[in-house]
Amino acid sequence: MQPLTTLDAVAxxxxAADIDTDQILPARFMHARRTDYGRYFFHDQRFDPQSGAVRPECALNRAGYAHAQILVTGPNFGCGSSREQAVHTLLDFGIRAIVGTTFGDIFFSNCLKNGVLPIRADAAFVAHVSAWLAEGPGARVKVDLPAQRVVAPDGTTIAFEIDAFSKEALAGGLDEIDVTLRLREKIDDFERRHGPGRT
Structure with missing residues (x-):
């Protein structure tokens, strides 16, 4: 995974509330090979299902939001099914952080395991940032993982919580296997002392 420490990016x-994983990644694309997987991100909102034409009313298609790396979302983002591929398509689209009030529990966990930082913030801050972004496409939001804070386009700042393990893994670009392998010497020592034939 790519390390994530600080991010100063278009958001x-x-x-909308209750955006589920089937909207993030429609089920028909779930088993597609992970090649340019970001093309399926919010596919049915970004493209007309019948003609395939780009929908200009979709924020993700607007020029001002091009190359956005941060989403600012409504409540209960990522609810619905547990599909981990929803995070894969989000990450491959270029999103590294999400700021919202609440998230689907499994989606939240899948984000942390795959290099995306989901940030729970209070409703007033999320509404404030969303208003700035709606009025000024291209506005940037800053995410500082070491300091655990988010800075809105106007400088308004809020702190956020994250567990120490997830923070370390994201900052180091480590998945759970990578973290486990860092303990290889201790694991080998344990096996020598407690393996077959040992008491």
């Missing part, structure tokens, strides 16, 4: 508002 895009997706304020």
């Amino acid at each position: 895009v508002p997706l304020p």
